[in-house]
Amino acid sequence: MTDPLIPATLAFRDNGTPFSPRHDDIYHSAVGGLAQAQYVFLQGNGLPERWQNRRLFTVLETGFGMGINFLMTWAAWRADPARCERLHFVSTEKHPFSRVDLLAAYAAVVSDESISALAQSLADAWPMLVPGTHRLEFEGGRVTLTLAFGDVTQTLPTLWLRADAFYLDGFAPARNPEMWSPAIFKSLARLAGEGATFATYTSAGDVKRALTQNGFEFRKVEGFGWKRAMLCGYFAPRWRVRRHEPPAPLAVQERHAVVIGAGLAGCALIERLAARGWRVTSLEKHAAVAQEASGNPAGVFHPMLSRDDSVASRITRAGFLYALQRWDALARSGHRLTRGAGGLLQLADNEDEAHLMAEALAKFGYPSDYVTSVEKAQAERLAGLTLAQSGWFFPHGGWIEPASLCAAQIAAAGETVERRFGVEVAKVERAGDEWNVLDADGATIVRAPVVIFANAHQAARIANLEFAPTRSVRGQLTLLPTGSVPSLGMPVIGEGYAVPLPDGVTLTGATYDLDDPEPSLQVAGHLENLERITRMLPTLANAFDTQHAQALAGRVAFRCVTSDRLPMIGALADEAAAVCDADRLRGAWPLDLPRAPGLYGAFAYGSRGLVWANLGAELIAAQIEGEPWPIERDLAEDLDPARFLLRALRQGTVR
Known part of the structure; x- marks a missing residue:
């Protein structure tokens, strides 16, 4: 179970230096936080020179604190005409500040106006103080801050990235020994890229020994301010001890991806890939976007709660918070979203x-x-109504029209997207370093190094996946006409849901009919929806009978679900290769499995596409690009399309 998140307490020493009462230590030198960040962490890691003319550069920091190191790194990136194309900054923090305290701290210690402007932007984007990983984007996504809120001994091992530079910035080892334990340095070594550098203000003997034991070479240099010495160095292990190398970009001749399906999953992928400069070919069997379950008049979005903070709760929390960010970014860019307000x-x-x-x-x-x-x-x-419980x-929960979201994402992707409708994909075949996407006659529709299946029920069949236990769930919605029921102040969910739409119509539903292929509206489905909402909203009892139900409008859509009710998001396994090597892979972990190069899945979202689609798209884009993953690795493995193959291998049932 996830530990509660306890915010930091803002306090100041008599000289105005911010400090932590919890650790009885200062957040930065009394000489100045901005100057310390510049000298110790940027200069100590050879920045900005080391990121120049690179596509991607990743900094991993232990201890975000007030975020001064991030702000100074961001400012240096902005000022550098030869800067890397994308800067990722990943940091851990057990006790994050509240937004109010963060602003108060900046007002006290940041005098540079250019840094103050960045600090305000950071505070404006500051996430809710809940455990987990939070992804914040600046500069149109070219600067990304990934914050892991929680105990570093628990969060650091769950990160998955290739670090180019380390900022080791916890409180002093004597005041906060957990931050400098051998396990922390082992985790750093697991994430270090070739030639990764590090810098830290401390020069304690235990730190030097831990660095050496985990493959880092260090040198002692003059410290900052009144401190005599600090350490900097680089990752240069004398032997290979890592079972898995940290993630790297997919090797492709051309950054061209095919996305099959143009519903919530597919449109989110198109937007996230286009934002990274990919050329995308969108293939959709219907004549427009959002024609299946994504074509429902509205969908509700909210995190899932559980008393043990289960995997599903953690994943929906991450997806919910990231979706809110992406939707707000679309709205700020002028794209219209039809959504409710008020919770x-x-x-x-x-x-x-x-x-x-x-x-x-x-x-x-x-x-x-x-x-x-x-x-x-x-x-x-x-x-605004009598309730049962x-x-x-x-x-920040509510409802949104999925089609308006899909349209906004396609518009945001711009001219890098080729949209092709009325195209039915039958299968894909490997041809050299690319994939041929074929129709039912075997003709090639398009070729590309990356193909992503975002087409729900058809995904497993077209990708030829044997270990993908998906099922179809028929969902019938019911629309209650204007004036037929009292108006709700906001969506109410429980056994079912009732959503007040702008035109006075109330949306209710939805049925959950496993493996029922019936596409037409059924009176029994309307009655089932009405019965559920009247148990939630007693005021509506006897508002409709069977005769009235026959005249009600609605919509039928089919959701795709897995046996564990979690989506399939990520790189697809090379199942044939895994079967051939089944004996060796019986004790495998997800990273041990052979993968089909360039094939990914984003399907089986069930009734939670609004919560999962944006996060799923960001995860796949990060996997393709070799960027830090936006969620913890254990959660990503719970979504891995290869998880059912892995279970079969471990159980010895693969032959």
């Missing part, structure tokens, strides 16, 4: 669940802008 209310199934979840939320200490437990009377004030309020 979302989730009702408990019964009083016992309400009580247990309220206890769990209090234990996790989530901030109120993430979720709040609400009593029944308060919930009724929010909803109390529940939880998500201030």
Whole structure:
């Protein structure tokens, strides 16, 4: 279970230097935080010279603190005409500041106006203080900050990236020994790229020994301010001990990708790849985007809560927060999204669940802008109707029209996208360093080094995946006409959901009919939807009978789900190669599996496409580009399309 996140306490010494009462240590030298960052971390790592004329450069920092090192690195990148094309800055922090305290700290210690402007941008984008990995983007995505909130001993081993430079910036080893433990340096060595450099203000003997034991060469140089010495150096192991090399970009002749499917999954991928300069060919069997489940009039979005902060809770939390960021970025760029405002209310199934979840939320200490437990009377004030139970309020949850999101993402991708509709893909075949995408007659539709399957039910079949247990779920929505039911103040979900749309219509649903291929509306489906919402909203009891239900409008769509109800996101396995090597791979881990070069999947999103699509697209783009992953590696492995093959190998059932 994830530990609660405890924010930092802002305090100052008499000389105005910010310090941590928890560790009784200062955040930076009294001589000045900006100057210390420049001397110790940038100059100590040979920056900006080392990133010049490179496509990608990644900095990994231990201890984000006030973010001064990030701000100075960002400023140096902006000022460098030969800067790298994309700068990734990854940092860990056990006790992050609140936005208010962060701004107060900057007001006290940052006097340079150019840095102040960057500090304001960082504070404006500052994430909710919940555990996990948070991805923030600046400069149109060319500068990316990935923050891992949590204990460094737990977060650092879950990161997956290739570091070019390390900023070792925890509190002093005597004050915060966990930050300088042998396990930390072992994790750093696992992530170090060839020739990766490091710098740190400390020169303690234990730190020097840990560096040497993990393959780093160091030298002692003059320290900053009143400090006599500091360390800097580089990764130069005398022997290879890593089981897996850190991620690297996919080797391609041309940065051209084919995305099959133009629903929520496919459009998110198109936007994320185009943002990195890829040429994308979009193939869609229908005549327009968002024609299947993504064509529903609205969908609700919210994180999933559990009393043990399960894998599903952690993944939906990451996806929810990242989706909000991406949608806001689209809106700021002038792209229109049709969405509701004011939050979302989730009702408990019964009083016992309400009580247990309220206890769990209090234990996790989530901030109120993430979720709040609400009593029944308060919930009724929010909803504007009588409710069956109390529940939880998500201030940033709500509803959105998926088609408007897809259209915005395609528009944001611009002219780098070739859109081809009415194209039915039958299979793909390897041809040299590329993939041929073929139709039913065996004719080549397009060739590219990268193909991504974002076409739900058809993905596993076209990709020829045997170990991909997906099923179809029929979902029927019901539209209650204007004036037929009292208006809700916000979406209410529970056993079902009720969403107030702008035209006065209330959307309810959806049925969950496994392996039911019926495409037409069914009266029984309408009645099922009505029965569920009347259990949630007693005011609506007897509002409709069977005769009325026959006249109701609605929509049928088919969701694709896996047996574990998690999506399939990431690189596809080379199943044939794995089967041939089944005995050796019986004890394999995900990174041991052979992969089909350039093939990826983004499907089986079920009813959570709005929450998962953007994060899934960012994860796949990062895997292709060799960038830091946007979520913890263990979570990415829970989404890995090869996870079912891996289970079969471990169980010895692959022959």
